[in-house]
Amino acid sequence: MAGSRDESMTKADKESKGGSDDALAAKKAQRDTVRWVLGAPERLQSMLDDGKSEEADNDWAEVQRLLQKWDRVVGVEELKTQCLKVMERQRSDSNT
Numbered sequence: 001m002a003g004s005r006d007e008s009m010t011k012a013d014k015e016s017k018g019g020s021d022d023a024l025a026a027k028k029a030q031r032d033t034v035r036w037v038l039g040a041p042e043r044l045q046s047m048l049d050d051g052k053s054e055e056a057d058n059d060w061a062e063v064q065r066l067l068q069k070w071d072r073v074v075g076v077e078e079l080k081t082q083c084l085k086v087m088e089r090q091r092s093d094s095n096t
Contacts (some may be wrong), residue, residue: 039064041082048090060087 040063047056063083068074 002025033066037063038079040079044083044086048086053090056087056090 040059044056044060044063047053047059060083064080067076067080
């Protein structure tokens with residue numbers, strides 16, 4: 001009995017602090033996605049430096065989809081510009 005009371009108190013505490021386990025997991029997933037997108041310029045450059053252009057193209061396509069969804073978010077245009085510079089450099093390097 002004491003164990004179930006502790007569990008329900010823990011759940012109530014979590015809900016009073018911002019939501020259930022599902023809500024907390026969703027927030028963490030959102031933060032992880034934002035971090036992943038913010039790391040895109042460096043990650044794309046690293047992939048291209050390692051000769052993984054197809055992987056970089058796939059990553060860039062996913063990043064572009066997210067940036068389109070976030071088009072009114074501050075900083076999206078700057079991030080998109082950084083990624084485009086990396087990807088365009090790769091294309092110009094492969095054409096020479």
